[in-house]
Amino acid sequence: VKIGLDRRKRRQFNEPPAVPGLPLIGNLLQLKEKKPHQTFAKWAEKYGPIYSIKTGSSKLIVLNSTQVAKEAMVAKFPSISTRKLSKALAVLTSNKKMVATSDYDDFHKLVKRCIIINLLGAGAQKQLRDHRDVMVSNMIENLETTIKENPDGVVNFRELFKDELFQLALKEALGLDIDSIYVPELGKELTKQDLYNVLVVDLMRGAIEVDWRDFFPYLRWVPNSKWEENIQRIASNKFFVMKSLINEQKRRFDQGEVVNCYLNYLLSEKALTEEDLISLVWEVIIEASDTTAVLTEWAMYELAKNFDCQDQLYNEIKEVCGSEKVTEEHLPQLLYLNSVFHETLRRHSPVPIVPLRFVHEDTQLGGFLIPAGTEIAINLYACNMNKKDWDEPDIWRPERFLEGAHEVSDLYKTMAFGAGKRACAGSIQAMLITCISIARFVQEFEWRLVEGDEDKVDTVQLTAQRLQPLCVYVKARN
Numbered sequence: 001v002k003i004g005l006d007r008r009k010r011r012q013f014n015e016p017p018a019v020p021g022l023p024l025i026g027n028l029l030q031l032k033e034k035k036p037h038q039t040f041a042k043w044a045e046k047y048g049p050i051y052s053i054k055t056g057s058s059k060l061i062v063l064n065s066t067q068v069a070k071e072a073m074v075a076k077f078p079s080i081s082t083r084k085l086s087k088a089l090a091v092l093t094s095n096k097k098m099v100a101t102s103d104y105d106d107f108h109k110l111v112k113r114c115i116i117i118n119l120l121g122a123g124a125q126k127q128l129r130d131h132r133d134v135m136v137s138n139m140i141e142n143l144e145t146t147i148k149e150n151p152d153g154v155v156n157f158r159e160l161f162k163d164e165l166f167q168l169a170l171k172e173a174l175g176l177d178i179d180s181i182y183v184p185e186l187g188k189e190l191t192k193q194d195l196y197n198v199l200v201v202d203l204m205r206g207a208i209e210v211d212w213r214d215f216f217p218y219l220r221w222v223p224n225s226k227w228e229e230n231i232q233r234i235a236s237n238k239f240f241v242m243k244s245l246i247n248e249q250k251r252r253f254d255q256g257e258v259v260n261c262y263l264n265y266l267l268s269e270k271a272l273t274e275e276d277l278i279s280l281v282w283e284v285i286i287e288a289s290d291t292t293a294v295l296t297e298w299a300m301y302e303l304a305k306n307f308d309c310q311d312q313l314y315n316e317i318k319e320v321c322g323s324e325k326v327t328e329e330h331l332p333q334l335l336y337l338n339s340v341f342h343e344t345l346r347r348h349s350p351v352p353i354v355p356l357r358f359v360h361e362d363t364q365l366g367g368f369l370i371p372a373g374t375e376i377a378i379n380l381y382a383c384n385m386n387k388k389d390w391d392e393p394d395i396w397r398p399e400r401f402l403e404g405a406h407e408v409s410d411l412y413k414t415m416a417f418g419a420g421k422r423a424c425a426g427s428i429q430a431m432l433i434t435c436i437s438i439a440r441f442v443q444e445f446e447w448r449l450v451e452g453d454e455d456k457v458d459t460v461q462l463t464a465q466r467l468q469p470l471c472v473y474v475k476a477r478n
């Protein structure tokens with residue numbers, strides 16, 4: 001940590017405005033609701049796009065506009081390139097042994113290169129095309145069967161989508177879909193649903209478990225054993241399950257089975273330990289399984305609610321594809337579909353707040369002094385809902401992306417994927433899966449919300465998942 005600016009310089013710059021709070025606990029009580037992105041956005045209306053809050057004894061700077069967020073993520077990245085993890089995240093990510101939570105160090109550069117070359121870059125995504133095609137055709141088949149069995153019934157979209165996406169995640173990470181696995185340390189056979197719970201659901205819940213000692217580091221010596229047991233149990237279950245999955249796959253590789261998967265590539269990186277391997281393979285399973293599902297569910301909710309938009313999309317698909325099934329080759333021509341994708345990223349940003357960054361040398365943001373040691377929260381939700389940048393931001397209106405001078409292939413029309421060197425590495429995969437799924441869903445079926453669901457826009461979790469799973473009427477078009 002370089003603490004550079006002298007007193008004279010500090011006086012030259014103001015520090016950002018502070019949101020008033022209570023002595024000792026600062027603004028903690030005002031954040032009780034567990035949806036800090038919304039509370040932070042409200043405060044921005046009063047205090048401006050950059051302000052500070054106090055969470056117990058720590059000071060946190062919150063950024064709420066695209067301009068100041070980009071300044072932090074791009075121009076000032078060299079001073080803000082490390083992470084500040086909560087205790088829960090540190091335990092669950094094996095202390096930064098993931099691409100997404102590591103500091104910008106040699107480990108990060110090595111594993112970022114691996115993930116881009118072997119999994120998430122444009123070239124690797126081309127090689128993984130079959131997994132996406134199988135996923136989409138399975139979902140269409142499942143929907144057809146469900147509708148045949150129950151023509152007037154309601155479909156639980158989340159169940160349908162998440163099962164197939166999890167299968168795709170397992171295939172990308174480990175090379176094949178897995179129905180069940182015996183985990184010796186847990187003494188039992190786990191089903192696919194158990195695997196999903198241990199590797200995705202429990203971890204997403206655990207990530208927002210707050211240890212009050214995070215806010216009062218000087219009280220770290222006070223035991224909080226119930227909290228610790230819970231987080232350790234989640235982390236060790238994940239560890240044992242991943243270890244069994246990896247060992248099982250290694251046995252196959254040793255028998256000469258050649259499988260194109262992320263694990264296989266990582267095994268050839270001799271610098272990685274077994275613990276690194278477990279954490280890195282798990283990382284792509286959770287990243288592939290969660291945010292894309294959150295986003296596609298919101299897109300289908302909006303299309304089922306806004307019939308005119310659904311019609312417009314259907315007509316575009318008819319015009320571009322005629323009687324052919326939509327394929328990934330059609331995507332660059334489907335401009336309205338592209339707008340639906342970006343408008344959903346904007347209105348329902350799946351990652352509302354970026355995992356906290358840490359300022360490791362004095363810097364400036366928005367003209368204010370930000371001293372070394374400060375923690376930074378980048379509120380992507382507020383950037384994408386900012387009235388200065390977006391006309392009527394509350395309204396989901398895909399047309400806004402047809403009007404502007406946006407490049408179709410630009411994945412950063414909004415701040416939803418972040419910006420700069422640490423922007424989302426999986427944006428191509430997220431775009432391909434979301435767009436091809438939406439296109440095929442609308443090409444084959446008509447989607448209509450259940451009466452009374454029009455205003456159900458509440459969210460839950462670390463990512464902006466819908467509070468209630470989307471249950472919709474689905475009718476075959478032919």
Ligand code: HEM
Pocket residue numbers: 099100101112115120284287288291292295349350351354355380416417418419421422423424425426427429430
């Ligand atoms: C709609 C879907 C997605 C959204 C909105 C999203 C959003 C984000 C955001 C905002 C960040 C930046 C965090 C930061 O600046 O600190 C990020 C990073 C990352 N994302 Fe995504 N993500 C999505 C899908 C995916 C998928 C499908 C994968 C992989 C399977 C993935 C892998 C990653 C990785 C590895 C990073 C870390 C990059 C780095 O630190 O260099 N993401 N994502």
